[in-house]
Amino acid sequence: MQNLVSMRQVNKDEILRLIDLAAQIEQGKIKPDLSGKLGALLFFEPSTRTLFSFDTAIKRMGGNSIVMAGAGSTSVKKGESLADTLMTINQYADFIVMRHKVEGAARLATEVVDIPVINAGDGTNQHPTQAMLDLYSIFKTQGTLQNLTIAMIGDLRLGRTVHSLAQALSEFNPTFYFASPGHLQMPRYIKDELRAKNVRFEEVEDIKPIIPKLDVMYVTRIQKERFAVLEDYEKVKDAYIITPDVLTRVKDNFVLMHPLPRVNEITTDVDKERYAYYFQQARNGVFMRQAIISQLLQLV
Amino acid sequence: MTPVKEKLKVDPIKSGTVIDHITAGKALVIADVLNLNPPENLMMIGVNLHSRKMGAKDILKIENRRLTEDEMNSIALISPTATIIAIKDFVVVEKRHPAIPDTISDKLICPNPNCVTNVEQIPTRFEVVDRDPVSVRCHYCEKKYAIQDVQFKF
Ligand SMILES: [Zn+2]
Numbered sequence: 001m002q003n004l005v006s007m008r009q010v011n012k013d014e015i016l017r018l019i020d021l022a023a024q025i026e027q028g029k030i031k032p033d034l035s036g037k038l039g040a041l042l043f044f045e046p047s048t049r050t051l052f053s054f055d056t057a058i059k060r061m062g063g064n065s066i067v068m069a070g071a072g073s074t075s076v077k078k079g080e081s082l083a084d085t086l087m088t089i090n091q092y093a094d095f096i097v098m099r100h101k102v103e104g105a106a107r108l109a110t111e112v113v114d115i116p117v118i119n120a121g122d123g124t125n126q127h128p129t130q131a132m133l134d135l136y137s138i139f140k141t142q143g144t145l146q147n148l149t150i151a152m153i154g155d156l157r158l159g160r161t162v163h164s165l166a167q168a169l170s171e172f173n174p175t176f177y178f179a180s181p182g183h184l185q186m187p188r189y190i191k192d193e194l195r196a197k198n199v200r201f202e203e204v205e206d207i208k209p210i211i212p213k214l215d216v217m218y219v220t221r222i223q224k225e226r227f228a229v230l231e232d233y234e235k236v237k238d239a240y241i242i243t244p245d246v247l248t249r250v251k252d253n254f255v256l257m258h259p260l261p262r263v264n265e266i267t268t269d270v271d272k273e274r275y276a277y278y279f280q281q282a283r284n285g286v287f288m289r290q291a292i293i294s295q296l297l298q299l300v
Numbered sequence: 301m302t303p304v305k306e307k308l309k310v311d312p313i314k315s316g317t318v319i320d321h322i323t324a325g326k327a328l329v330i331a332d333v334l335n336l337n338p339p340e341n342l343m344m345i346g347v348n349l350h351s352r353k354m355g356a357k358d359i360l361k362i363e364n365r366r367l368t369e370d371e372m373n374s375i376a377l378i379s380p381t382a383t384i385i386a387i388k389d390f391v392v393v394e395k396r397h398p399a400i401p402d403t404i405s406d407k408l409i410c411p412n413p414n415c416v417t418n419v420e421q422i423p424t425r426f427e428v429v430d431r432d433p434v435s436v437r438c439h440y441c442e443k444k445y446a447i448q449d450v451q452f453k454f
Binding site for chain 2: 006104105122124189
């Protein structure tokens with residue numbers, strides 16, 4: 001692996017290898033040494049959460065970072081091409097972590113620079129490190145990725161996180177339930193891909209009956225900024241609110257996941273329940289990002 | 301309809317290229333993609349001709365023009381059924397069924413307005429993911445499109 005741009009290019013073995021590496025880093029069995037290395041965190045589109053997670057991962061391994069947050073302060077505003085910006089950074093840093101609102105921007109970066117590139121989100125396309133930390137979280141709590149029953153709830157149409165996760169898990173014989181309000185269903189191309197791989201999935205409206213079957217429930221935020229008309233957002237925003245009452249009949253191994261930030265789709269009184277896993281999930285993100293950086297820079 | 305009648309509709313050419321068995325309605329698209337300009341290229345187009353094999357077909361005849369491998373690949377994308385016939389002195393010298401390529405470099409425009417190829421000045425690239433019917437995936441934004449929803453660069 002030279003870059004991490006898309007989950008499409010990460011096979012089953014590589015997924016399991018990265019999970020194993022993240023686990024060893026978390027348990028202190030492997031301590032990758034990033035000292036003397038400089039990571040360029042190029043956040044053309046702001047995302048404090050993802051930026052902090054990467055910066056933490058870099059600094060936990062003794063590395064250093066230069067940060068560009070938002071395109072406002074840079075030459076990007078002056079009309080410099082993305083390729084030129086990247087070529088310049090290529091002269092300074094040892095690897096690039098890049099987030100951009102334009103789809104395919106990270107792929108372009110890999111063709112312009114000769115240092116490793118990690119895609120930290122390109123528009124509605126891919127966010128592979130999020131998918132990998134989700135897989136690590138599932139593996140940690142379930143002890144396997146194989147044969148799990150997983151519900152995905154919320155905005156499944158525009159949420160790239162659930163797309164990448166569904167695609168990645170489809171290699172591990174899952175059973176999926178999808179629940180989304182209004183027009184926010186899982187896109188047809190994802191469902192076509194799942195059918196082509198003989199993955200069992202069902203689109204449900206009422207989530208109550210499926211709760212006792214679930215190993216994992218993955219809830220996503222319904223993003224206000226994706227709606228042109230505010231009333232449309234108001235209509236669907238409260239379609240699925242997860243409270244402790246909704247989750248009374250869960251299995252012992254059940255976990256509730258969310259990529260964060262949440263708005264109101266999981267009420268705060270769920271946080272104290274043993275299955276509430278979203279903050280640990282964020283913590284797992286740092287170990288997984290350490291694993292990814294170590295792998296790409298061949299530190300391990 | 302008899303073959304004689306069809307001949308009356310589209311005259312034979314002395315030398316050049318005949319593109320036969322074009323999916324009905326696609327001849328003009330092919331003419332566009334081949335960048336055929338009427339003053340330079342004497343061209344005859346038959347649209348919606350009767351075909352025993354296909355029901356309806358288009359045919360395109362171009363005087364004094366041989367097609368490149370690249371052009372033939374483009375034609376295969378627009379009409380996988382097309383036959384390309386090279387003519388010299390009214391005689392068929394070569395007959396080809398062009399193959400759909402695996403990748404398409406800088407020939408198509410990505411329909412996704414938020415794709416990096418529509419924001420930065422870079423060539424496009426698509427991978428062919430299905431062949432019947434043809435669909436392609438953008439190498440950059442990874443969106444998949446049916447070929448008829450994708451515009452060619454002229
Ligand atoms: Zn594209």
